[in-house]
Amino acid sequence: MSVIDYKGFGGMPLSADVLGDDNDPAVLLIPDVGQGRLAWRDVADALVLSGRRVVNLDLRDATDSHELTSHFEDLRLVLAQMGSRPVVVAAGRGGWIATRALAPDGAHLAAGLVLVDMPVDEDAIASGVAERLAIPTLVVRGGFSPAQCSAVSDAFNAALSIGEYADIEESDLALASDRMEALLGQLLEFLERRQPREAMEFKAGSDPRTLRDAMGCFATGITIVTALDAAGAPVGLTANSFTSVSLDPPLLLVCIANSAGTAPVLREAAHFGVNVLQIGQQPASNRFAARGEDRFANQPWAPGQTGVPLLGSSLVSFECERESLHEAGDHFILVGRVVRAQFEPHRDPLLYFRGKYRRLHFA
Template sequence: MTSRFTGFDGIKLAADVGGDPGDPAVLLLPAFGQTRAAWARAAKALIAAGRYVVTVDLRGHGESDWSPEHRYELGDIVEDVATIVAQMPSRPAVVGAGLGGLAALTAIGEHPGPKPLASALVLVDAAPSMVPEGLGRTSALMTVDAPGFTSVEEAAAVIAEYLPDRHHVDIGEVQRHLRRSDDGRFRWHIDPAYQGFKADSAMRWAAQQRFALAAAALDIPVLFVHGDSSAKIDQSSIDASRELIPYAEFADIEGVGDAIIGDRNDAFDSVILDFLERVVPRPGPRPQSGLEPRLLRDAMGCFATGVTVITTTGLNGEPVGFTANSFASVSLDPPLVLFCVKRESSSGAALRACGSFAVNILHIGQQAISSCFSARTEDRFTDVDWEKWDHGVPILLDAMGNFECLIREIHDGGDHLIVVGLVKRVYFDPARDPLLFLQGKYRRVHVAREDLV
């Protein structure tokens, strides 16, 4: 939902608002030159995690009003932050990138007391002391459009030139930060009179002193997030921040330079969510009583699992398979695994007769296979490539992993049978991303290869 907040001098600031106002609040502030669109995916993730999220365009940016008096100094942004916070239903955790983060840092640090403005602060690509050359590069990029661009593609090419660390420039994301002027040319979605906190500003030294004083006055949880190859945050920036805020946490996102948002949303979102869950936890709902089947199933659905297809050979030699997420490792010595199958299922009889089975772990691109093997159809293997190994059961090719097993034991499991197998042969491909299942839906997660080292 789009809303309008009022800045300290009456200027109207455009905002996206989502979630339940009764949930812990989060205020998202973009960087200089960005619009609130840069936070769209992060906001969606935070709302899904039970947060009330407000994402604001800074004054002179995006759909927020342009200041008639060209009031775009740092102090103006700082006062806007304090004014926005006062209009929110509860003290928010403030997450700010670049200029938005520095303004939040200043506003919170300059309003100390028994009840600070914010419950927590996350600074993205922002610190009390930053690399002048890196700031200059960003400022130059955001002021290069005076004559305008003929197309979105031309603007993307300029970004690639100014920010060579960006391995990929998303045309759609670039377009969200551009406006079409009356002359038909594209320009950044900011007031041309905007000066912001530029690298050549005569107020640079005074501003940094202001940041340092504000940082030293903070008494709330603080997290610094930056790319490990950022041009604006270096080791001296981190060391200075540690000295000012000894208790602060730091997270660097591998393989990312500037403008983390849009480059590695998966890593960025997970870092913020982890921090907020720890320092501003969301109160859990009141426990539901009873053990009705639907309630129990929903509760079990909160446990995220991988997705497998169990395969065996039927009584007439035909391939048999079904989707299962009740798969687990039991023992390494001897190598044992288990899964569960419905007691009344015809697959149970096939398993007993065959005496062997395979567990095929599905990867992120195999949701269709999972759906096929969970549907009521007789031709589940028609569009699937498979082969047989030593014990004659189907092995699905191109899976993330395969376990060929001999049945060791079958136990009573209520309305299910618990099948324990002795693993005889294994294949796996660690370069794949897993297909997940949570709360009745398929989920996907990207596992960065460097995170596995």
């Protein structure tokens, strides 16, 4: 995360947190008047995880919250200084600022607008601001009493029928303990439709890196596959190509690169272990993927009933009898019959997605 100072109206410095990758489509977060950018912090983090670049702006301190002119001049200046047209997401009276800033010629400044719990803006209704909004807009209601909600709704319904360009969607999100997650879901869905990310493409014959990136869009857990070599020493490697295959009989598989140092041992092993890692085992995942490390040096393990090394404190350790082996390009598929599984249901998994470790962030 970095902090950037934009120049607002009259040269006023306005600080913003900037998060995420420069190449991702941008989202500008505006807090309610009187709130700082901390209010959007969790949403900002979640948007970055879903591939957005986030600018989380602080409004200037205003003694009179109804004095909106400098606020919306600020916002227009910030938008003009941003490298690309963001979707603007505004909370509460931040929505008043955003609608006014974007009503006249918003399409040049922003790709979309999301208004979350905006109170009724009498002045804007009177002056027809909403109906002049010419950008895709999502109005999220439900954070207030039903009467307030329906007043905001009426204003935008009027805009829908009167406005020549109005492109307004509405949604109702009742106050509930999981409202923030529901809001995030709606926000992400709106962004995917209205501000799509550029699709990448792999075609047969393209470089393997692009294929790897395409495969990396499938989120997985991480395992360490283990066995004993001919001398009885433990071997193991990190693998995320794990899949459950069958319940009856109980089968699973992992795909092992022919080039892996442990491949000859795993090709011959009558038994092998698959240890699914929990969030605290990221160092083990790194160690079992790195060359030249003594992988078992500081690694607590114990032999299972078939002798295979099982790693202590894993989320689950499967002990398998080799069922079959299938050649598959530069990998082979090792299918195991589960003879025993020891698991600890209360730990969180270590996840892997787009080449990075991740953890669960939705409860």
